[in-house]
Amino acid sequence: MRDTLRSYGALMGIGFRAAPWHATWQLLTGIVTAVSLPVAALGIKIIVDASLSDDLNGALYAALLLGGTCAAALASVFYYVHCLFTVRERAGAHATRELMDLVGGTHGLAHHENPDYLDQVQRIRQEQDQLSGMVNATAGIVRVGATLGVTAVLLVAIDPRLLFLPLLALPSLWLGKVRRDVRKRADEATSESERLRRHLFELGTAPEYGAELRVFGLTEVLGDRHRKVAAEVTARRSRADWQAAGLSVIDAVISALGYIGAIALVLMLAVRQEATPGDVVLVVGLAAQMSSTVGTAVGYGTHFLQVLTVGQRFTWLRRYAADERRALRALAAARDASAAGPPAVPGRLREGIELRDVHFGYTGGGQTREVLRGVSCLLPPGSVVALVGDNGAGKSTLVKLLCGFYRPGSGSVLVDGVELSAFDPAEWRDRCAGAFQDYARLEFTVRENVGVGDLPRIEDHAAVGAALERGGGSGVVADLPDGLGTRLGGRWPDGVELSGGQWQKLALARGLMRQAPLLCVFDEPTAALDAHTEHALFERFAAAARENRDIGGITVLVSHRFSTVSMADMIVVLDDGRVTETGTHRELMARGGTYAELYGLQSRGYR
Numbered sequence: 001m002r003d004t005l006r007s008y009g010a011l012m013g014i015g016f017r018a019a020p021w022h023a024t025w026q027l028l029t030g031i032v033t034a035v036s037l038p039v040a041a042l043g044i045k046i047i048v049d050a051s052l053s054d055d056l057n058g059a060l061y062a063a064l065l066l067g068g069t070c071a072a073a074l075a076s077v078f079y080y081v082h083c084l085f086t087v088r089e090r091a092g093a094h095a096t097r098e099l100m101d102l103v104g105g106t107h108g109l110a111h112h113e114n115p116d117y118l119d120q121v122q123r124i125r126q127e128q129d130q131l132s133g134m135v136n137a138t139a140g141i142v143r144v145g146a147t148l149g150v151t152a153v154l155l156v157a158i159d160p161r162l163l164f165l166p167l168l169a170l171p172s173l174w175l176g177k178v179r180r181d182v183r184k185r186a187d188e189a190t191s192e193s194e195r196l197r198r199h200l201f202e203l204g205t206a207p208e209y210g211a212e213l214r215v216f217g218l219t220e221v222l223g224d225r226h227r228k229v230a231a232e233v234t235a236r237r238s239r240a241d242w243q244a245a246g247l248s249v250i251d252a253v254i255s256a257l258g259y260i261g262a263i264a265l266v267l268m269l270a271v272r273q274e275a276t277p278g279d280v281v282l283v284v285g286l287a288a289q290m291s292s293t294v295g296t297a298v299g300y301g302t303h304f305l306q307v308l309t310v311g312q313r314f315t316w317l318r319r320y321a322a323d324e325r326r327a328l329r330a331l332a333a334a335r336d337a338s339a340a341g342p343p344a345v346p347g348r349l350r351e352g353i354e355l356r357d358v359h360f361g362y363t364g365g366g367q368t369r370e371v372l373r374g375v376s377c378l379l380p381p382g383s384v385v386a387l388v389g390d391n392g393a394g395k396s397t398l399v400k401l402l403c404g405f406y407r408p409g410s411g412s413v414l415v416d417g418v419e420l421s422a423f424d425p426a427e428w429r430d431r432c433a434g435a436f437q438d439y440a441r442l443e444f445t446v447r448e449n450v451g452v453g454d455l456p457r458i459e460d461h462a463a464v465g466a467a468l469e470r471g472g473g474s475g476v477v478a479d480l481p482d483g484l485g486t487r488l489g490g491r492w493p494d495g496v497e498l499s500g501g502q503w504q505k506l507a508l509a510r511g512l513m514r515q516a517p518l519l520c521v522f523d524e525p526t527a528a529l530d531a532h533t534e535h536a537l538f539e540r541f542a543a544a545a546r547e548n549r550d551i552g553g554i555t556v557l558v559s560h561r562f563s564t565v566s567m568a569d570m571i572v573v574l575d576d577g578r579v580t581e582t583g584t585h586r587e588l589m590a591r592g593g594t595y596a597e598l599y600g601l602q603s604r605g606y607r
């Protein structure tokens with residue numbers, strides 16, 4: 001219950017922080033709109049009774065009441081709708097911004113491997129529109145409550161037995177919930193098939209898979225599978241729709257019986273002179289309003305529960321991020337409390353980076369699978385180190401540990417003898433640079449795309465130009481209509497789409513923006529480039545790294561092309577999470593081990 005209240009408070013907080021006045025006015029004008037309907041029915045009753053008893057003044061006052069109520073209702077409806085859209089829009093922007101901060105602001109990458117985290121984030125991303133809907137859902141429920149409340153008072157004033165009419169909202173609400181559950185069960189039962197249906201559609205229509213589908217003649221197979229899965233989904237969901245329709249009929253019958261019962265009761269009272277003709281008109285009017293009020297209540301109730309479910313995920317994510325921040329603060333406090341204070345990241349590396357018996361595993365499905373099994377090696381200062389090994393040997397994982405994205409399960413990563421985890425993570429990150437396999441295609445201008453690699457110098461055209469030159473991307477820019485100012489990405493009217501290799505060259509340039517990094521990693525960022533271009537680029541990186549020797553910066557290259565890595569000062573061969581060989585190309589060739597064997601195989605393949 002506390003969690004539910006907290007989620008509710010969080011979503012209302014978003015609405016009220018984003019648009020405080022509009023949110024308040026939405027609630028207030030909602031009440032005015034809601035009350036105006038039964039009050040208008042009351043006005044009609046007074047007019048009828050006053051006219052029948054020749055009370056001209058009473059009829060006129062009632063007419064004024066009616067006119068005033070209608071005017072207030074009309075004005076408040078307009079303002080209500082204006083407030084609704086404003087709150088939704090501003091709260092939506094506020095919520096998505098917070099969502100980006102919560103997901104992107106989490107320090108490491110480990111949470112991206114946590115299945116619970118991934119599941120929650122995926123669902124919130126799908127349902128993020130709902131995050132802005134709590135003020136609206138609340139305003140709707142308040143409206144319904146106000147209408148039912150005033151209606152109940154008016155009916156009780158005629159005869160307390162008429163109270164059963166608003167109470168009939170309860171079975172309607174219950175049936176509405178049952179209908180929602182029926183549909184939800186059908187959605188859940190078909191969610192996997194639905195995901196498959198979407199995946200098949202995506203495969204069949206995405207341009208990037210077009211060539212492969214045609215070569216393998218898969219278009220028809222995919223179409224058949226899609227039809228079959230879609231038929232399954234539709235059959236299950238239409239069964240649920242029929243059940244829901246049956247429940248709606250029961251609901252309608254109960255409402256109709258209530259309507260008839262209320263009119264019969266008031267007519268009986270009128271015959272016995274216990275109710276006026278105006279009372280009959282009032283009950284008929286209120287009973288007619290009742291069915292739409294109950295329908296609205298069911299709609300808003302459902303909406304409220306849906307928004308609340310997303311809100312619970314959102315507060316889960318907030319808590320997760322807060323726990324992570326707390327853990328980081330505790331770490332920082334521990335660093336601060338140590339006698340020497342928190343160590344500063346060195347200006348230059350003197351001893352290098354040492355991996356000492358590093359173990360690391362990914363956790364998923366309640367199990368941890370060890371990927372690095374006791375890795376030990378020293379990356380000397382000022383060196384270019386190449387990491388090689390089969391697919392899945394653990395190269396990328398090692399690179400991420402060096403960047404501080406993950407912490408070893410056991411063992412140490414020491415930077416000049418100091419535990420990497422002892423540094424302020426942001427400070428260490430500022431001294432790292434490079435490019436990764438999964439580089440981002442930032443659809444900004446070329447200057448921004450590259451310049452974000454060193455935010456303080458994003459406007460520095462010369463720095464961006466130099467990084468492009470080093471990353472082999474100058475030729476890409478030369479062909480673009482507005483040079484560095486060209487907008488990238490095919491989905492924009494003035495955007496230019498690039499090839500995979502061209503995007504990759506920009507990602508490389510981005511990774512080369514920072515000045516004097518202590519650690520520069522290139523984790524297969526050249527897979528889309530041909531072997532010669534990769535070789536030339538890596539030679540350039542290595543030359544730049546050697547120029548940077550005075551600060552002891554270490555460059556780590558990961559590649560499957562042995563001809564490319566042969567120029568490194570040190571080659572580390574990883575096999576199934578263990579270092580099996582280290583040395584220069586010459587030393588490893590002389591040893592005649594795995595490296596020599598794979599190098600030989602590859603060079604024969606190229607011949």
Ligand SMILES: Nc1ncnc2c1ncn2[C@@H]1O[C@H](COP(=O)(O)OP(=O)(O)OP(=O)(O)O)[C@@H](O)[C@H]1O
Pocket residue numbers: 112113362363364371389390391392393394395396397398
């Ligand atoms: N995020 C992850 N969650 C779970 N397991 C992972 C994750 N990333 C990698 N692994 C597993 O860890 C092992 C090492 O992966 P890693 O990406 O480090 O290898 P790699 O040597 O870089 O491979 P490749 O040359 O194919 O890029 C693999 O078995 C992989 O399946």
